[in-house]
Amino acid sequence: MTKIAILGNGRVGSNLATALTEAGHEVTVADRAPGAAAEAARTARIVINATPGDGSLDRLAALREELRDTVLVDVSNATLDGPDGLPADLLYPGSSLAEQLQEALPETHVVKTLNTMLFPVMTAPDLLAQAPEVFLSGEDPQAKQVVGDLLADLGWRKEWITDLGGIRTARATEAAILFVPHVIRAGGFTPFAISIAR
Template sequence: MRIGMIGTGTVGRTLATAWARAGHAVVLGSRRHADALARTELSAALAAGVGVTDPASAAADADVVVNATPGTASVSALLAVGAAALEGKVLLDVGVGFDEEGGLSHPRESLGEEIQRTFPGTRVVKTLVTVDRELMIAPGSLEGPSTVFLSGQDPDAKHTVAGLLADLGWPKDSLLDLGGIATARGQEHYALLFMGIAGAIGSYGFGIRVVPPAGA
C-alpha cells in the first residue's frame, strides 16, 4: 500500500519507519523536502526505505494519507495539500491539538471532525491518539493487552486502517470501533487524562484496556 505521511515529527517518522518495514511504500511529505534528506533525525526512516517529497505529492500518490502534524496546524497543512489531492482518500488522523495553556485546542469539536467537515470528500479515521508514539508501533511491549480506538464515518476506510494497525502489531481483539467521527472527541479528550496518568506513574509507555462485564 502507498502511504503518504503529512508531518515529519517524531510520530510521523516513527509510523513511517514501522510501515515501511512492514512492506508498505511510505513517503514523508515535508515542506522543505530537499533539506529534509540531510536531517539526521530522518536517518532511521530513510534507512527503512521511506521516501521524502513535498506534502502535496505525498498525498496525491498515496492510497492512504496520514495526518501526523500538530493538531493546531493540521487543517492549514491539509489545506495547503489541497482538497483535490485528498478527495476519496482514506485519511488516518493521529493529531491532537493543545493551546498555549496546555488545554485542548478543540474542546467542543474534535480535530477529526474539523478535518472531515473541511474535506467532506475525504474518508477520515481517527486512531492511535490514546497511546505514546513508541507504543503505537509496539503494543506487545506491555504486560497485557491494550485497546486502541477507531472513529470515522466510512466502514471501508476503518477496515483499511485496521489492516494498517495490524501491521503495527495491534491484534484484531484490541481494536474498538467507537462509531462515527463525532466519537473522536472522546479519543482526543483522553489526552488530558493521559498526561495525568503519565505524571502519576512517571512514564508515557502505558496503554489502557476496555474490560467488559463478566459474561458479556
C-alpha cells in the same frame, strides 16, 4: 503493499514510517512544507496526519484536491499546551480535530485512530504488560476496514481494535489526551495506552 504518505516527520511520523516500511508498504514522509505534503499526498492511497494538531486543520485543508477520495488517518490531537509544554486544554472543545478535518475535506475519508497512547505503543502494542486498546472513528466502513488492516500490520490484534462509530466519536478519544500530562507527571515518560476492562 500500499502507497502511504505520512505528513509530519517528528517522533510519531518517523516511528510510523519505519514500522510501516518494515511491514512492506511504500512509505513517503513529508515535512510541513506545503509543496512536499502536496506531492506526497497526491500519489498515496492512504495519508497519515502526524503533524502537530494545533496546525493540522489549516495544513490539510490546503490539500483538499490532493486528498480527494483518499483515506486520511488522523493520529493527532489538537491541544493548547500549558507552561510545561504538555497538553492543558482542547483546541476544539465540543468537537474534535477529526470532525473539523472531515468537514473541511468532505470528499476525503477521515478515520481517527492511535491517538490514545504514547507514540512508541502505536507500532509496538505488545511492549505493554497488559493488552491495550485502539479505537476507530469515521463515517466510511470501508475506510475503517483499510485502517484496521494497517493496524494489524503494526501489531494490533483484532480483539484490541474497537470501532466506536462515526467521526463524532473522535471527540471522546481526543479528550483522553487530557489524561496524558497527569499520567506522565505521576509515572514518567513510560509507554502506556488506554485499555477498556471488560
